[in-house]
Amino acid sequence: MSRWEPNARGRLEQAAMELYSEHGFEQTTVTEIARRAGLTERTFFRHFSDKREVLFAGSSTLQDLLVDTLAGVPGSAAPIDAVAAALDAAATVFRDRHEQARQRQKIINANAELQERELIKLARLSAAISETLRRRGVAEPAASLAAEAGIAVFKVTFERWIDGPGSRDMSQLIREVLDELKAVTAGG
Template structure:
């Protein structure tokens, strides 16, 4: 096995995504993922707690970017505008990752357990955004509403971004979805 080659984690992620796409999540074993990556099962478990986490390993970085974007919003920014700062930050996270994101989402959509895990991660992200807004002095229910609205904007923009034939970058799609939300809530 070529354990000494660089980027073991990335190789495991790629191998898992390929196998999940070819065979399905449930039909893929950790041993197969490790073998395809040219690594051992032991190496797999050094990087991931289980085979689901291969698909969700970047969620901590994603959440950190979102939080930093909200924290970095100008003082006095409206809650939804602070969330917009977070949305802009995470749009950068996806640059150059469209095909990977499409494949990942197809695997998730095909498996109920993974869809549930995705919803849990989004709920955790909404909670982090709510806490961040509260830290900026936004009271509830405004903090919770803005955070949940931000997750909805992200989901809509993400779905558009991974759609077949879509070529726009994520950031303009996020801005469009946010503008649409603002128009809808303003009664337009």
């Protein structure tokens, strides 16, 4: 193998997803992932700390996007509307990635450890949103409630989106789910 391989990270991600789908997460080894990608284990560990990270490597990018967008929303926006703007920005991350998102979620749903990791990721996103809202001057419990509601909207939207045909715009789904939440809280 050569010392430098183009798109090593992408090839490792693709190989891991294929193997997780074919054999299951638990049965797949880092050695097999590296071999399928035509790379070494050492190269794998340059890009990922372990085989779970292949599935969760984008979490910090998503969190940064949510926080940065939320911080930039005009201060006059209601907390839930500011969170909705951040979720709308996050939807762009998933554009043209429907099949990959569906495959990733199927792998996560088949493994309790990965489900736990997904819940931890969502809790971290909620905490980051809540903290950003507090920095914007939103008092408690409104900051935590808006953050948790936003994550609930994101979770329900994501599930609808991956279960659908992939032609639905995730931003539109976010608005629909948020409208449903507002109707529920208004007593409708």
